[in-house]
Amino acid sequence: MIKLLFFTVSLTPAATLLGWGEGLAWPLFEGVRLTLDLTPLSAFFLLLLAMAAPLVALPMLRGTADSPAFVLFGLLLLGMQLLLLAGDFISLFIGWEIMTWSSYLLLLRSARTDLETAQSYILFNLLSAFLLLAAILVFYRFTGHFEIRTAAGLTDWQEILLALLFGLAFLTKVGTLPLHLWVPRSYDQAPDAFSAFLSALVSKMGVYGLVLLPTLFPDALAGLLGRLLDGPAAGYLLAWIGVVTSIVATFKAISQEDMKRLLAYSSIAQLGYITTAIGVGSSLALGGALYQALVHTLVKLLLFISIAGIVLRTGQRRFNDLGRLMERMPISFFGVLIGIIGLAGMPPLPGFAAKYLIFVSLLDARWLLLLAAMVLASTAAFVYCYKLIYAPFLGHANSASAKTATEAPWQYLVPQLVLMGLLVGLGLFPGLGVRLLIDPVLIALQMDPLGSPSWGELVTPYGGYDGVVLMVVFGTAFVLVTGLFFLLRGRMRRAGSPYDLSYAGEVPTAETPLHYGAGMGRELRRIPLVGWILRHSTQGFYAALVRQTRTAAELLSGFYSGNPQAWVLLAVLVFALALQASIGGI
């Protein structure tokens, strides 16, 4: 009963999206009025939320009903809807904060969350929230209102200050370098189904904020510091932040030994692409950013839910403890397979369309160095994608639980199937996504729509492709290769006879612990720059910050001794000094 109610609650974003009528308003207090309205931009992100919420709710339903978690998830959904529908900054902030604390409390529902993770999650997110609040107040000081609309009549330095504050707030949420410390830990330790939501949706709210910025200062990117090559100079910095984030996070992801941590780093990297695209700021780039946001949401939901199923059935999350699950969990295998194809941005799935748009926009801005760096990051991403499919599903099963695992329960499989369907559908019709989802947003942002001649086609000034044709080609190839494999399989097995020369040495049996993926990524450390990246982290800096604060607390608590004489003495001393200072000064 509670479960049914909870599932209904998870459908509310969809209901909001479909049933939204007039704008709402709620007077808060003197001079502050909350207004809610649905704009095309918020509709786009609300659509993501509406899609994801029931898909994440379904796995959460399994087992005994965890009512506090259900309530918190409901609050989280409420906060995110408020955030997206906000017509003024105060509602945005209220939604933002409700999202922050309810997701924090959900994080605590996991038995694995430790104190450092919890603290880093809440402190970074509150830092982001308070930066946002500071930005809102500065905005209010300059303009005299809280509404989210174009701010006119600001001087250059005012715009820079605002853009800096807002940007930092949203970038912390997105988790770009060097503000990403909280991301891998919390995605890793959160309850398994909830990790999917964190990575797919909560981080997108930062993206929403970043996309919102150009509507506040329409010519800020272009007009602020002039233009660099063919793109805005101010966005160049943002674009580099994004690219550096993706490169570092990609290499970090490759060297991870833990499935969820790998996904967390890959999430940082993917959001790095989006940041870059927003930095470019042209309509192609924003279209790419939105497309990437859409694809990343679908892909990360799919991957995290599939992995959650594996963790549920095996209790293992390290690559070395898994293996050979392909036969035991075939649907999960296909889930991860589709997921990594989307993640790597390979055709025919829509990840390719998103990446293609971003690449083309970089080309369009003539930012070739950035393009090269981004190609590097997205190529390196193949390695961790490969690891993700190879290590758990192929090779030897390396733990008792991996040998006896069964397919994930239906609560996990239904979302996977739905997501696979959506990804394939979107891959077939990339133009449909552009027409239905991206273009309305771009038009609302007063940019040129991308447009597409038909559902199946994606068109840019630099050429495009037809999704249907591509899918047919790939599908045919897939069927052919698989068919050939099954045809030839019998003969291949016969070739491996125990009397063969290849078995002359030690014979690995099913009992021998053996993992072909073991140590994968270890060699990366020997590559000069990559090794440096992998050896360093921002952890030391933040640890030092915490240490300094503790020391300060210790020093200051010296005042609060339990000695009344000291209290009186201090009071009199301060009194005397203040008297001396003020009367002597006259």
Added chain:
Amino acid sequence: MALPLTPIWFVALPLLVAFSSPLWARLRLLMPLLLGVPLTLLVLAIALHPLVRTAPLVETIVIAPPLGIHLQLDSASLLLIALIGLASALVAAFLWLGDTEAHLRGRRAFVLMLLLIAGCNGLVLTGDLFNLYVFLEIAGVSAYALSALRQDAPALEAGLKYLIIGSVAAVFFLFAVVLIYLQTGSLSLGAVASSFGEIPGPMQILIGLLMLVGLGIKAELFPFNFWVPDIYQGSHPAVASLFSGILVKAFLFVLFHLVFVLLADPEVIRTWLMGLGAATMLVAETVALRQQDLRRMLAYSSLGQVGLVTLALGFGSEATLAGGLFHLVNHTLVKLLLFLLAALMLRHLLSVRLADLAGLGRVMPLAAGLFVLGALAVLGLPPLSGFVSKLWILKGFAEAQVLWPIALILLAALIEAAYYFRWIKTLYEPRAQMQEGRPLGHWVYAPVVLLAGLLILLGVAPFLVQDLFIEGAQSLLARDVNLEAMLGARP
């Protein structure tokens, strides 16, 4: 005197009831009366609200000229009176329903708490410096005795320490009053205020500093607040909730009332007050990071919030004043909630140390959940009331184009979050083993749940009460009107 609705009842009723306590003890009416008296006062305050809106009520009872009792009830003091009534009623309800320790339900506690209420009401209402001193002593003495009520070593130590530091504060304040009397020949606030400007400058500074130190000790401002954690830790949490919720607020109000009445131009002291507030806030929040005892942590957090309120009130624009008053009310509600929860935890587990509370979320889910709610409210996270008042203050600063307090307030909130969330994480520690403690009845939670409901209600619909705060702020700022009212009523 026979008038049914006059401000004098706010002081007289608790005093009368307290002094006839043997009768009530005989009739077994102690607990109902302890709840009933503040409730009556609350109702009275609400009934007086329409009257006060039009003009401040001033009442003078002449004992022998020039001695008399001047009471002045304006929108701001009415707010405080109502708050005191509400808060003490809630604590009384907690003591009654909560089946608390016997020493908190006895006659002595009854008398002392009513005296504390009378003292605080008097502090807020009085329009006369000498009476102010008298009420300061009444409130002070009952507070010392309340904190020593348990009569074991920590409680007695706390009471004694409180007595020492409280007396020092009273001495400072008395000096200031004496000097004022010598200089102006009058003790009525109205008369003093109108001639305060004629006192020579250095003497003004001396008086001001004496008052600032005296009231600063009482109102827990840095660097005069070193006594606070010891006292709060030594007292019973329910008593500490009264200190943090009522007593400090009354003194803060007195401080700012004096500032706004005495000084023709409060701007001269603005930097001082804002500096004190900011220092109080930052130091207290930083020190709280290391605390291992819930009561001590709450004491530091209380200091931090007092600093925030001082910062807001000290700035003295209408918006920050209204926000500051709102925050004062919110903080009272939140600290009542948190201290009463601490009392429950203490009774259940016999300890409120951080390490002993690990895993509380499974044993006392309701208490832990309410603690989370209180923590969110104190941090000023929406949709709870702390957010609205903080936003109001911040908005006031932004309107006045002053940005540094905004940065400091947000920084302090971040530090505050660091320790509150550490406690929350500990409460929900999944691995900890926790033994079952003494069972608590369901009614115990009624006052606490009511508080939580108020926090949510005020957070979602603050427009219901906003006029109270705006009027309060305006009446604090309307020096001329106040003076006129006070002088007009002089015998």
